[in-house]
Amino acid sequence: MRGDTGALDRIAALKARYPFRLLVDDAHGFGILGATGRGTPQHYGVEEAVDVWLGTFAKTMALIGAFVAGEKEVIQYLRYHLRSQIYAKSLPIAVVIGARKRLELLRTQPExxxxxxxxxxxxxxxxxxxxxxxxxxxxxxxxxxxxxxxxxxxxxxxxxxxxxxxxxxxxxxxxxxxxxxxxxxxxxxxxxxxxxxxxxxxxxxxxxxxxxxxxxxxxxx
CATH class of the missing domain: 3.90.1150.10 (Aspartate Aminotransferase, domain 1)
Incomplete structure (x- = not known):
């Protein structure tokens, strides 16, 4: 809402003291923040501390859809147990191809x-x-x-x-x-x-x- 990012580095540091999973909704950070556009976790240097990273294709990529990234076991669990995922339709293949191309451009055209x-x-x-x-x-x-x-x-x-x-x-x-x-x-x-x-x-x-x-x-x- 206000364009601020939150103290993600300080939040991540708490994992050394408390057992918890860190989920980051990075709708406005993905593709924008960080040295190579990998979002708020990269911006703060805490990518390894983030367990689940969520983003949307509707902002940086100007598409529809979104993604959830994390360890394979976590993603597999979400895929088969998340109610909204079970009853959702897959993205149209044209959107998926468009997202992949935009991801390529983000990686190869930092300008x-x-x-x-x-x-x-x-x-x-x-x-x-x-x-x-x-x-x-x-x-x-x-x-x-x-x-x-x-x-x-x-x-x-x-x-x-x-x-x-x-x-x-x-x-x-x-x-x-x-x-x-x-x-x-x-x-x-x-x-x-x-x-x-x-x-x-x-x-x-x-x-x-x-x-x-x-x-x-x-x-x-």
Missing amino acids: RRERLWHITRRLQEGLKKAGFSIGVTETPVTPVYLSGSETEAIALVKDLRETFGIFCSAVTYPVIEKGHIILRLIPTAAHTEADVDRTISAFCEVAARLRAGAYAQPVSL
Whole structure:
């Protein structure tokens, strides 16, 4: 939600003191974090301490489906005992082939990940220079914190989409406290520097409109 990663190194260190299995849901880390994109465990240098590693194909790979990785015995157990797996259909073969190709690209074309981080830094640094709070994000997930109501959040994201051609999701109460809004931006390697600059400019404009009360009236998305 906020782009932070959690203290996975400190959590992994507890395995020396307590007997437990470590499961990591790495939806936003897989393909992005770590020296070669192997995710949050690689980022923190604790891959060997992770017993089960979960990720989705819907983020980095822009597909459907997901994966669960671990020791063979654990995966075999899950395959035959996990209720949701037993009654699930297999992924279409075209999706599997697409995922394998994307995995190959992640391994052989690190410049794609480097490009993503370049765009991410430009966006996040630009937002901060423009006076926006983006919290403690450590990933491309870029939350922009504003004050406002749910009604204002809906009107604001509609304005961004229809006036500026920018899509972002809004997080409001009850996920966060009343009176607060989180606008969630996630850049990609396909975005350009011009896209980033236009986004920052648009955010400055809608933030000014928000402060002026322009989004107080209910609208439909």
